[in-house]
Amino acid sequence: MTSSNTPRPGGVGPLAGRTVSRVGYGAMQLERLHDDRSAALALLRRAAELGVDHVDTAQFYGDGFVNGLIREAFRPEDGVLVVSKVGADPNPGGRIRLRPAQRPEELRASVEDNLMSLDVDQVPVVNLRRLDAGPGLRAEGDQVVDIDDQLAVMTAMRDEGKIGAIGLSSVTLDGLRRALPAGIVCVQNAYSLVARDDEELLRLCLAEGIAWVPYFPLGSAFPGIPKVTEEPAVLAAAESLGSSPSQIGLAWLLHHAPNVLLIPGTGDAGHLEANIAAGSIAIDDATLATLDAVPSRSAEISLG
Template sequence: MTDRFRLGGDRTIDRLGFGAMRLPQSGPGGPARDPESGRAVLRRAVELGVDHIDTADFYRSQDGSVRANALIRETLSPYQDALVIATKVGPIFGPGGPRQGTAADLRPQVEANLESLGLDRLDLVYLRVGTMEVPHGESLAERFEALAALREEGLIRHLGISNVDAGHLAEARAIAPVAAVQNNFHLANRAETAVLDACAQAGIAFVPFFPLGGGRTGIDDPGLVKVAERHGATVQQIALAWLLALSPVALAIPGTGSAAHLEENLAARSIALTEEDLADLA
């Protein structure tokens, strides 16, 4: 198993990165975190070799006082050349909850990410479609074409899509190169295996969001507990190691607001699962 992945053919990154969603607050509706705690986690992540951070301009505390992109800029700018920052656009959040934006909404969203991160060009931008469920049968062509035009302008280096099925991936690839797909996928939810397989065939990164199930990975699963005990590891570490063992195109971006939890997650890089382990997790 290789520990590195060549994103979009030109950016080589560690297959275990960091998700910034939990930096502003511990969970949906929770209180804002201390910004200095978030900065400490980001500093420690880079110290431990993280070179892929996944974020979004809409990752912020409920009161708007703590924002992931601002923490990233304040802590890590000027950015190391090797650091890849991925973000996502598409949803619009308002008092009534999230709704799907239109193609016309994408330029302002991309520009907001550029400004909040302090960048002239974004390394990777995902078009997120739908809310939680994959919107099967819904075309993403008009929105992806708008994002591809921003790539042609030089505002974006690589394009990705999120919350999609294999049909969406084929539709997007007919418009512009797709460097990564980000879907809900983890040990207890393998519904998008067909998308993973399509990514593997094309050399596209498959980046699960909620790689630990959003805290609901099925930590009491007997097979998972058995493998964790065998390795002297936590069930969360085994869940991450399983994702990395699944395919050479699979990346993981576990998020946390705790430096100790960050170190625990990154230690999963050193766990090599055996055929017996994989059979127990099947």
């Protein structure tokens, strides 16, 4: 487990019956280190040394490459809670690197692939990546699957012990309401200081004791999605608090709601340390009010 002498980045919060550091790590960008496995492993080890004990991954990150790194990097005594996701598969050579994999049999196959690449008997948390909301893929044809049918296979795999707990990603407010009886432990939606369309969804998660795990916490390079680090109020706060704009964007999320858990991703050790340090930034009430007043400028984008 994480040493009692190691600070918990951002404090702690509950996830799937565990207490985890509020600043975790999103492993997607480790794909960029495909040709430098030792650097990727060192980055994961460094994250654990700094108190990170919540890591987000997926089998489709590098078609098992990232899961293999996680399997190799972490030891049981590190106490790292690994969260994966299903709902898409690699699409080598395609215009878009992912293709929808929403059918129940595909969800089951994806969980089995995660079990194999992580070399575990159970994935602690698996997020069902819906294609209803947020940037990215959209389902067509036989990939348009009712959430109840998907939750049926997810709960069956939980009953079988293959999944410890179920989360949702890119879900609508109605979708979460329908899913609540299944026992949802976390929601991953695109959300940041400048893209806050899901405020009502966040409030429902808070009321239900569900962790809110935003992806694109600083915006995105996707065209049309605003970037937190270009927001004048963020730049001013960064200057006054002696922090970077990225750190202000992450710190604001932690201040905004107590059920927020962060999973910022990076392939760079310096950025990793800066992201973790964001968990220690205190934002005064006046600055927080200024940041809260920034208008949401979300953009609905489809890549497929």
